[in-house]
Amino acid sequence: MQTPLTVMDFLDRAEQVYGDRIGIIDEPLQPAESWGEVDYRRMARLARAQAAGLDRLGVGPGERVAIVSHNSARLMTALFGVSGHGRVLVPINFRLRAEEVAYIVEQSGASVLLVDPEVDEALAGIAVKHRFVLGTESDAQLYDFEHEPVAHPIDENDTATINYTSGTTARPKGVQLTHRNIWLNAVLMGLHFGAGDRDVYLHTLPMFHANGWGLPFALTGLGAQHVVLRKVDGAEILRRIERHGVTFLCGAPAVVSMVLAAAETWDGPVPGRDKVRIIVAGAPPPTSVVQRVEEELGWEFMQIYGLTETSPVVTVNRSRAEWDALPAAERAEKLVQAGAPALGTQLRVDGQGEVVVRSNTVLAGYWNQPEETAAALRDDWFHTGDGGTLTDGYLTISDRKKDVIITGGENVSSIEVEDCLYDHPAVAEVAVIGVPDEKWGETIKALVVRREGHDVGEAELIAHCKQRLAGYKAPTSVEFRADLPRTTTGKLQKFRLREPYWAGRERKVN
Template identity: 85%
Template sequence: MQTPLTVMDFLDRAELVYGDRVGLVDEPVQPAESWGEVTYRRMAQLARAQAAGLDRLGVGPGERVAVVSHNSARLMTSLYGVSGHGRILVPVNFRLKAEEVAYIVEQSGASVLLVDPELDEALAGIAVKHRFVLGAGSDEVLYDFANEPVRHPVSESQTATVNYTSGTTARPKGVQLTHRNLWLNAVLMGLHFGASDRDVYLHTLPLFHVNGWGLPFGLTGLGAQHVILRKVDGAEILRRVERHGVTFLSGAPAVAAMILEAAADWDGPVPGRDRVRMVLAGAPPPTALVQRFEDELGWEFMQLYGLTETSPLVTVNRGRAEWDALPAAERAGKLAQAGAPALGTRLRVDGQGEVLVRSNTVLEGYWQQAEETEAVLKDGWFHTGDGGTLTDGYLAIADRKKDVIISGGENVSSIEVEDCLYRHPAVLEVAVIGVPDAKWGETVKALVVLKDGHRADEAELIAHCKQRLAGYKCPTSLEFRDALPRTATGKLQKFRLRSPYWEGHERQVN
């Protein structure tokens, strides 16, 4: 017997087994009215009401519903109210500029756009059939409690979400993740990171980011409690850990650095010692950060390597019994590796040093981009664009084959930033690279050649970018050059441009 694996399985079980348990604690301070504490029974009712509301609007199965929001109970419930009832959720990075969001709405063909109140004015000009600002007013329209939702058939091969990611093209690509992709990723995350109904999970990771890495699904199915955090702040994370008895969180190395910084000024013992575990991803963490994390916080450090295209789980690194007696620095070095393949995942490194993946969590394709899909899934393997090595089954990321900069866990397309700088009338040539940064892992640096007879300074060009791009994509520094090195065919040799800034670093990613 086979039954379809769909994301509704997780909320259905939570409602059945843990219906009276508070499953979700919404952010108390936010521009939209907070939902407060929500039981799993109420969360399931809200998801059904949202589906019925979409029925009432005439939004049919397979239609796309885009959401641009900070972490919130409304966004999390939409994973089920939209995707769980036959539509496709498009979670959009709330840090993007209006032009970037407009492109995603248009390219995905979304018929509904849900907007965080804080972003209402900035995103006011985006054309879409149905637009709502999240809050008490829109709740009256979006949630129909008087009618049961239409039971649209949902198969595990259907697209559940389209998650846009910055790649090597100037425009982001929409990653189609199926119900099967999300279901298996969620179960594997729970298995490898030891989730249970005793967990209290703090949402430090943005929910738009690969659907919160799938943890909202798996932890819901297990009856764990979710605590929503709207905006990341190190001291506030520690306060929530203490107040709610948090046991589990996740994020980029930059978030761990924020927590360590806040802990240094914390009055009294750091909350969560010997109780909290945190999984990091987004960029390989420095060994020193790993050691400080376990020594100073007393929290368990875990790591995964993955991509939006893999739902995201590819590898897992968690302390092994064999490492318990190792000196702290040696143990930290082992934990700083990307890790071993997740259950059911196959890895290999090709002759050019690129990491290739084969698993059930690999994307269905890029939304309406057949050529890009064919290229990335060539020869039956997903081509990550990352360079690495495999030693005794453990992957270490050594370099990035794609020109994607990962700053604070967020992908930045160097081509997109270059395209923006090229729009300035004084710019003749530009190359954008990632350079090491102690806080963010790496930051964006622009190398610019000006046109003859034109002038522009660093501040002017950075301001030019900030008017057109999300802040995290903009250069934090800029240098002027007389020329940029190119091959005989005219291609930029970015590895030569990056090399001087990475001297003394073992890896070309930080």
């Protein structure tokens, strides 16, 4: 017998086994009225009611429903109410500017747009068939409790979500993740990191980032409790851990730095000692940070390497029995590696030094971009664009071969930033690179050649970018050059531009 693997499997089990258990504690401080505490039986009813509401709107199977939202119970429920009932959810980064969101809505062909009240005004001009501002008023329109939803058949290879990611092009690409991709990634995350029904998970990781790395699905299926955090703050993370008995959270290295800073002034014992485990991804943190997490916080440090295109898990790194007797500094050195391949993942470094992957979690393709899909999936391997080395089965990421900068866990296309800067009349040439930064891992630097007869300063160019791009995509510094080195064919040699800033470091990522 074979039955399709679908995202509803996780919520169906939670409803059946843990129906009376509080599944979600919604963010209490938000512009939309909080849902408060929601048990799994009600969460399942809400998902069905949302599907019935989409039926009532005439939104058919396969249609795209875009949502721009901070972490919330409404966003998490939509993973099931939309994707679990035959439509395709398009979760969008709430930090993007209106022009960027408009492109994603248009490129995905979304017929429904759901927006958080905080971004309502900024996104008011986006044309879409159905638009709702999340809150009590729209709940009455979006959730139909009087009718059962139409049972649209779902195949496990159907697209469940389209997640937009920056990388090798100026415009973000829509990553098609299937029900099968999501299902297997969720199970792998739960398996490798020991998730269970006693876990209390704090949503410090944005749910739109590769669908919260699959943990909303995995932990729902296991009956764990979700605590929603709308905005990341180190001290608030510690308060929520203390208040709710949190045992599990995730984040980029910048989140870890915020928590460590808050712990320095925390009154009393740091919450969660010997109980909390934290998964870090986005960039490998310094070994000193890993050691501080284990010694100062008393938390277990774990790491994954992955991409939106791989749902995202590729490798996992969790301390193993052989490392228990090692001094803390030596164990930290092992934990900063990207890790060993997840179960069922084939991983190698090709002749050009690029990390390539074959797995059931690899994307189906880029939405309506066949050429980009063919380039990424050539030779039956997914090409990550990252350079790395494999030693004793463990991967270390050493460089980025594609034009992407990861700052504070967010992917930024250097090409997109360059295009923006080229729009300024004083810019003749520009190269955007990532440089090391203690807080954000990497930060964005623009190397600019001015047009003859034009005078422009750093502050003006940074402001120019912030007016046109999401704030995190703007350069934090601008350096003016007389010229930029190019090959004989005119191609910029970014690796040469990066070299002085990364001198003395074994890895060219941070």
